[in-house]
Amino acid sequence: MRATPESFGHFSAVHNEGGMNDYLQDFYSNAGHHMSERRMSIRSAHVRRMLSGSGLCSAERCIDIGGGLYSSLGAVEGLRDGIYIDISKEFCEKYESVYDTYHADVNVGLPPKLLDRVGEKSVDIVFCFEVLEHLFTADRLVEDCIAVLKDGGVFIFSVPNDMGFYLRRLDAFLKASPYGHHGNPFSEQHIRFFNSRNIMNFCSQYLVSAADGSRQRGFASINLSGINMNLSSGIRERLGRPPFADFLAARFPQWFATNFLCCCMVGTR
Numbered sequence: 001m002r003a004t005p006e007s008f009g010h011f012s013a014v015h016n017e018g019g020m021n022d023y024l025q026d027f028y029s030n031a032g033h034h035m036s037e038r039r040m041s042i043r044s045a046h047v048r049r050m051l052s053g054s055g056l057c058s059a060e061r062c063i064d065i066g067g068g069l070y071s072s073l074g075a076v077e078g079l080r081d082g083i084y085i086d087i088s089k090e091f092c093e094k095y096e097s098v099y100d101t102y103h104a105d106v107n108v109g110l111p112p113k114l115l116d117r118v119g120e121k122s123v124d125i126v127f128c129f130e131v132l133e134h135l136f137t138a139d140r141l142v143e144d145c146i147a148v149l150k151d152g153g154v155f156i157f158s159v160p161n162d163m164g165f166y167l168r169r170l171d172a173f174l175k176a177s178p179y180g181h182h183g184n185p186f187s188e189q190h191i192r193f194f195n196s197r198n199i200m201n202f203c204s205q206y207l208v209s210a211a212d213g214s215r216q217r218g219f220a221s222i223n224l225s226g227i228n229m230n231l232s233s234g235i236r237e238r239l240g241r242p243p244f245a246d247f248l249a250a251r252f253p254q255w256f257a258t259n260f261l262c263c264c265m266v267g268t269r
Contacts, residue, residue, distance in 0.1 A: 133160060
């Protein structure tokens with residue numbers, strides 16, 4: 001489940017503030033190609049419902065990690081301090097006149113300049129959509145997000161479900177996957193693969209009530225749902241849609257969702 005730069009030989013990264021290795025830049029160069037405006041709107045509707053259920057109908061300070069072409073910050077009501085992070089310099093230039101923008105590789109966590117500016121327990125919401133599956137080391141980023149979030153703040157992320165209904169049928173009938181083959185995860189730029197067996201394990205390691213009692217601050221609650229967003233209508237028609245597809249994706253994400261959607265509330269023991 002966990003991946004480290006050392007696990008991938010010459011892909012091991014040498015990080016520095018304000019820059020990244022050329023091969024990493026090339027590796028992530030088309031990270032936003034699959035996130036169309038239509039798919040973004042599907043996800044945004046689900047996120048708004050999640051925020052409403054968490055009592056966060058508005059927020060003053062919000063971070064969007066890997067915001068891509070269609071940042072989620074514009075959907076947040078009452079936003080005074082919007083912070084946009086992306087590995088694409090082009091995307092950052094698009095939003096630099098609107099938000100506090102950081103061109104950064106989040107394999108090393110949140111940018112140090114951002115951490116110095118916001119400090120601890122000062123952020124209401126952190127969005128991290130379709131990012132974690134691309135990271136060599138996700139732990140540092142999640143720990144940084146927990147540190148900057150207020151008690152009662154939320155970390156909302158989405159990742160592809162590698163074992164969902166559509167992808168299993170696609171693999172069975174076409175022997176193909178839009179997310180790359182597990183034997184060669186770099187083929188579609190995914191470092192880690194989330195499925196019904198490990199998504200909750202990933203989230204649970206950050207729970208405040210850790211089994212060994214060592215974690216004093218972390219996720220106080222985890223709300224796992226699912227959405228169908230990363231398949232084109234053509235593929236949907238070929239694979240077929242089960243009755244009540246959206247209901248099934250939300251209630252049984254491990255089987256019927258193309259993407260997991262998680263809302264984790266931060267708290268202190």
